[in-house]
Amino acid sequence: MPQLPAVAAALHVNDFTFSHLGLTDGLNSQRIFSLKQTEDGAVWLTTQSFVARYNGVSIENFNLEGNTGEYNCFVQSADNSVLQVFDAGGRIYEYNPEQNHFDVVADVAVFFKHDNQLNDVYKDGDIYWLAMSDGVYMLRNGKIVTVGSKIYASCIIRGPKGILLFGTRQGVKSLSRNHKALISYLPYDVVSGHYDADTKQLWLGTYEQGLIIADGKGVCTSMDGIPHHPVRSIVDYDSNTMLVGVDGFGVYQASRLSSAKNKASLLFNANEGEHGVLHGNGIYAVLVDAWKDIFIGSYSGGIDIARPVGNAVTVYMHQPNKPTLVNDHVNCVAQLSPSTLAMGTDGGISVLNTTTGEWRHIARNIVVLSLCPKQDSGGLLAATYGNGVCEISTNGEVRELYGTDVLEDSHIQDLLFDRNGHLWIGCQDTRLVEVVQGKFLYYPVENVESLALLPDGRIAAGTINGLFIVTPGQKAVKELPYSPSSTDQVNRYVLDLFIYDERYINIATNGGGLYVYDLRTGKCRQFTMKNGLPSNVVTSVTQDELGRLWFATDRGLSFAYPGSLDKIISVNYHYGAQREYSQGAAFNLQDGKLLFGSVEGAVVIDPHYVQEHNYTAKLRFKGISCNDDSVEFNGQVAKMLGERKLKLSYQQRTFELYIESINLRYQFDIAYQYKVGDGSWSQLSTQQYIRFVNLEPGTHPLTVRAVSKANRIVLDEQKLTIIIGRPWWNSWWMWCVYIALIALLFYGALWTYGQHTRYMRFVVNSVGSGNEKDLQASLPEQKQDKAVQLISANKELQLDGNKDDAAATAEKENTAFVDIVTKLILDNISDSGFTIDRLCKEMAMSRTMFYVKLKSYTGKSPQEFIRIVRLERAAVLLRSGHKVGNVAEEVGFDNAKYFSTAFKKYFGVSPSKYR
Structure with a gap:
């Protein structure tokens, strides 16, 4: 307890992004009963009649021989080296990785002359502990021993010091010292349980009494906030939070710290409202994987996956009938207070209180392109498309400040206050405007896309026709030639401007990448996709408190250190980061995070959690298949793949080689490429197989590697030697036959000629x-x-x-x-x-x-x-x-x-x- 924080931070729906696995994704049934993750990172699940494996890309289904079809669940084990499954009929299966299927290792039904449903199994060494509908049994060396009879045992719980507890309808039972009898422990009808070793608390999910927590002294407390319905699953999420799956009501969160004084709260369900993100409420299994992704299996809704994005990336998106972003096309972002964010969209301005999670929507149905905080009385000025410049008061009232009655154009692209407090207005189709004491001064700069204040007080105006420097009060305008010395070609379509170190101006262009102009020397350098940019369409630039420059593009985010801009690092490997970002929509928040607007919502980046690259994924050869029915995933194939030498006959020269690298958090970023011999590398592909057609006889060295799509970093590389046998008509013994036939024909011709x-x-x-x-x-x-x-x-x-x-x-x-x-x-x-x-x-x-x-x-x-x-x-x-x-x-x-x-x-x- 002392090492845990004093206050637990509650989880919110907005802390996660969601995906779903159902029938269209390869599941044979959406009735999920249990979940388990193996050491290779794959998530296994049991359905009503099958077992399935999910590797982040595809689902592989396994049929169980003689399966009863009622339900299947995974065997609990003190040793997780083997994967075992049991069904309600009493069969226990073990996964055979060499044959890639499940073998029957025990059949409990043969020991009973009546129907006896198997509800849970715990394997300890060579002993199977069985929780069944008419008692508790021990199976060892093919012999079964009755431990407790005439009770309905629902589950087995591994308690403190490895003690086994049995949840039954007659209460919680524990084993006697000689393991030959059951002792009553707690008077609850328990269907699930979890022992928290950190807090030394036993969490018990009951059938109709909700969630019960027993401390080390056996004192029990009912957790408030949990419905009094079957609690099917209890798992640790982190050091603060426990997740509880309730049949019929969804997933709840509860504090691990002082459960007697805290109330559980709803986190996810399948109903309408803020928490309605699931496809089913009948929760039977909850799994938290190694990357804190939450897999939720329900009785009718398949599997929902909740991926946390709060550490590095948080995404705000519009959700129908829910208090969220009013429109996903976020054109500009700003911060009104430490806890208040403003996001201008195609449908108005959405204001979020990050403390309470409350949303407000103002300036409805107005396309807002830029937000500029007022310098005097608070509030905002909004550059709109067709409504001129609007003023947003602190209480959310909207009024048109400058329209076509005083401006030549009501389509405003950007706003800027200079050193003197004068407002500069960049219009889409007409001249640049400076507002001085209610008067409007026009400058010969048109089609303005972005405005920036230079260190000397001048105004930099980026347009679709280049970059211009404007001195306040002077009509003369100077164009800034930012063409690099290495080339005469320059992209003149400017999307955004950013100045750092009071010396360098970053010029983000529409197709030319990034230009960095030194205001002191007049020298300019260009950076493009060759330097690591995800795209040459750079929409905005900003700098974090670590000194790194961030570049938003139409294909994702990247960053670089100012001193090494030739090595730009993509962060698209973070879930939610890769999207099309809006022009000029970047803002530095007061807490050090970065807020970006995109065409798919608003994205908050915590730069402290974003590094150059921080994940791995081991590549392995999974199996082969070919047109020859004699080739299956068998022990011989598994052995050959393990030895990295695959021998196939000539008839098997057309085949598919299956590969995989598993990292469920970053699975979307993993791609594969290969080469044969000294040939060139193939194009990157997310397909987890390589197809070979009519491979020539002989030896073919194959190299396969898993690669990060974002940064082209090689995650893992494996080699395999493929040997294709010669056809029968090209074998050595057939050549002997050919030579003999030729000699015979030659002799016959000579004999005929002689005759x-x-x-x-x-x-x-x-x-x-x-x-x-x-x-x-x-x-x-x-x-x-x-x-x-x-x-x-x-x-x-x-x-x-x-x-x-x-x-x-x-x-x-x-x-x-x-x-x-x-x-x-x-x-x-x-x-x-x-x-x-x-x-x-x-x-x-x-x-x-x-x-x-x-x-x-x-x-x-x-x-x-x-x-x-x-x-x-x-x-x-x-x-x-x-x-x-x-x-x-x-x-x-x-x-x-x-x-x-x-x-x-x-x-x-x-x-x-x-x-």
Whole structure:
């Protein structure tokens, strides 16, 4: 007790942002019974018939074999190394991370011959303590022992010094020293409980008597403010606050410090009104995770998540039918007192008392673009769009101060008081105005977007056409050229101006990033997204009490130290910080916090809680899936992923690799990228899987990393070697088969060729050796005359000359054969249908035999030989004076164009030019 604060700070709905998990997010049922967070950061939940796991992005559902479908809850345990679930029917399941499913480890129902509902389980070593509908039991080594019978046990509570307490309808019971019997402890029908070790108090949730707190001496006190309905869940939130889930009424908060003197108060429910942020009132489970996010499971509304933003970021947004911001488009912000904030919107001005949480709305239905506190009597001056300059009194009365009756334009962008107390009015479409004792002085500066007071008393006016310096009372206006020396290009559309150190003027532009101009030296530097800005559209600039410069953009917030502006740090990793901020809507509050206006509400930043980067997220390979049904999440896959070496077959080369990094507080900021081998990194993606399509066989080194989207900081990096097997047709043994087949084919071709050669030699030798009769007899009768002529000619050639001269004989034989073939072609030269087949028939030879013999004698194929004879005859006719067209027809060419092409290719000159 002494180390706890004396006063507990109450929680408010505005301290949280909310999200919901339901059927559309992947839940199979919105009836939530219990919640649990494991060491990896994932939140597990049980529904009516399933168990589910939430990793901040997706929900994975697990079916329980033989589940009764009544309800499921997590097993309490002194050792959280294993995850176990039980159902009402008596089955106890344990999660198997290697197989990624739940296995049945015990079935209590087999020990009973009657229905006996299992309500709670506590595991201590190898002992299971069971709270059931007809008693308390101990299960050990497959044997069950009755500890207390004929009582309805609802829950098990781990009390002081590890003592187990049992909440029953007959009161709270404790174990005897020998653990064989129950001893009455407190007379309450308890359905939930929590022992607070810091305060040494036992918090008991009863069925119909509300919340009971028992001190170390056993003195019990009823907590005021808690409805007398079933209290299903009690959890610590922080050192000051306990959260209590009441079935049918929502979530309440109670002080842990002196519970007997404090009254609990409603924090969240599902009703209309300030606290109505939930989707169900039947609260069954409340979980506070490691980052103080509150998970709330209800009987019918799924899971609501309340994320605290008070430490670093607080967001005020419009909520229908609730006392909140009148309009989400906040154009300007200011502070009226230490506890009063003013926010100008498209629908008027909203005033918030931060102490009481009370909202007031003034200047309704007026678009307010700038707020300027009055210097004399308090109140505000408001620059409006279409209503000129309005005056807001301290009691909230609104009146038009300067309109079109005295101004050239009623669309006012900015207001500023100078050293002399003169009001400067920047108009959208007309000239800059100075109000001096009720008179209006105009300066030749138009389209003003922002005004700033320079250290020397001059006025800096940022416009859509550049930055101008105005000296009060002088009509001459000087343009400030803020182009950096490194470039001649400059963005002239100024959105906001901020001066620090009485020397540097920050020029926020619409697309050119930030320009920092040194008023003493005239030098200027430009900073853009390359230096860390979330966007080059910088809408406002301010400085916190730590000396850091803050830059609001249309894509979030960032800050930098003045001495290192080239290293701008994004703070978009804070939940609620990334949004589109409004032009010039930045204000330094008296407590050191910063107030920004955006198109999605107003944002309060506590710079003391915002550092360069303050979270981690470990990356892990979760599993794989592919088209091959044989691949599942099994022990082998888990082992391979654990060893960082994944081996897949060729049929499995198209697959998805599942990855995850869990940090529920900053989950929205985590993205992933990967590269294969020495390739380039992929684009950042929030998808928690990588898909590979037709990955080539071989070894592929894969590198995956989790990255902060805001700052591109690598949160974690893991490597995995992927090995894709070769296809069966590209394996080493198939290559042996291929080589054997090729060798066999080659051998077969050689054998065939040898057989054919031997046959042809036999035929040719037969013709030359006088076996004319045998050869002639093998020919058809109508072809025998031609064969006789050929054979006779060959025989005469053999008889003439020197028979010993084999070479001369062969030469004569060749010449005679070629002459006969040539004569046959010449006899039919005008017949275009005279083909090789007819020539073979005239020669009384087979096509193969004729081809071999003619090729061996002339070196030409039959087709080439016929074409040459025709072309040679054509040349004779052309020299005789025949016309080209007639010659083509006379030598057997149907197509004169083809004849001309063939003739030119053979003789090197066209027929018409041939002489």
